[in-house]
Amino acid sequence: MSVSARTGLVPSRTVKLAPSILACDFSRLGEELSAIAGADYAHVDVMDGAFVPNISFGLPILAAARRASALFMDVHLMIERPERYLRDFAEAGADGITVHVEATQHLHRAVQSIRELGKRAGVTLNPGTSLEAVRPVLADVDLVLVMSVNPGFGGQKFLPASLERVRTLRRWLDELGSEAEIEVDGGVTPANARALADAGATVLVAGSAVYGPDGGAAGLERLRAALI
Numbered sequence: 538m539s540v541s542a543r544t545g546l547v548p549s550r551t552v553k554l555a556p557s558i559l560a561c562d563f564s565r566l567g568e569e570l571s572a573i574a575g576a577d578y579a580h581v582d583v584m585d586g587a588f589v590p591n592i593s594f595g596l597p598i599l600a601a602a603r604r605a606s607a608l609f610m611d612v613h614l615m616i617e618r619p620e621r622y623l624r625d626f627a628e629a630g631a632d633g634i635t636v637h638v639e640a641t642q643h644l645h646r647a648v649q650s651i652r653e654l655g656k657r658a659g660v661t662l663n664p665g666t667s668l669e670a671v672r673p674v675l676a677d678v679d680l681v682l683v684m685s686v687n688p689g690f691g692g693q694k695f696l697p698a699s700l701e702r703v704r705t706l707r708r709w710l711d712e713l714g715s716e717a718e719i720e721v722d723g724g725v726t727p728a729n730a731r732a733l734a735d736a737g738a739t740v741l742v743a744g745s746a747v748y749g750p751d752g753g754a755a756g757l758e759r760l761r762a763a764l765i
C-alpha cells in the first residue's frame with residue numbers, strides 16, 4: 538500500500554469511490570453509468586422537495602440505473618418519513634439504503650427494516666445536527682454518511698468542520714468494534730480526498746468532481762490519484 542503524500546503514513550483502510558449520478562447527464566444515463574463502471578458504488582440521491590429544497594428523481598430512475606449497471610446502488614434518501622418507501626426502493630434495485638436521522642421518528646425501526654429487506658443499512662445527518670443523534674444506532678448500522686454540505690444540491694463547497702466529525706465517528710466506531718463504513722458526501726474533490734481518508738472515511742461520494750459538464754467521468758481517476 539502507498540504512503541500518503543500528505544501525512545507520510547501508510548493508510549490502513551481502502552477508500553471506496555461512489556460517484557453521485559445527480560451530476561450526470563440523465564439523457565445518457567446508461568453511458569454515464571458505464572463511465573463509472575470502475576467505481577465501487579453508484580450513489581443515488583433521492584430528494585422529495587420537502588426534506589430538502591429540491592426534487593431530483595425517484596423509483597423509475599433507480600430502476601433504470603439498476604437495469605443499466607451492475608454497480609452497487611448506494612441509495613441516499615433525502616425524503617421525509619423514509620420508512621414509507623424502503624421496500625419500494627429495495628425492489629427497484631437499491632443495494633444499500635441510507636436514511637436521515639432528521640427525517641424519521643423511528644430510526645431503529647427504519648434501520649431494522651432495511652436490514653430485514655436484505656440491504657446494507659445506513660444512517661446520515663445534516664451538517665448542523667449533533668453527531669450524538671446517530672450514536673444510539675451505531676452498533677446497528679453498516680454505514681454512517683457524514684453530509685459535508687447541507688443536502689439538496691450538487692456543486693456546493695465542502696464544510697471543513699466535517700473532517701472533525703469523521704474523526705469523532707471513527708473513534709466511536711472503533712470503540713464499539715464496529716466495521717461500519719464512514720461515507721462522506723458533498724464538495725468532495727481531489728484537494729480534500731486524502732485528508733478525509735486520513736480522518737477515517739472509507740467511502741467518498743463525489744458528483745461534480747467526477748462528472749464533467751459535457752458528460753464522461755474523467756474526474757474519477759483524478760480522485761483515485763489523490764488517494765495514492
Ligand SMILES: O=C(CO)[C@H](O)[C@H](O)COP(=O)(O)O
Pocket residue numbers: 557559560580582613686687688689690691692693722723724725742743744745746
Ligand atoms: O447528496 C448530495 C446533495 O444533497 C450530493 O450527493 C452531493 O452534493 C454530491 O455532489 P457534489 O460532489 O457535486 O458536492
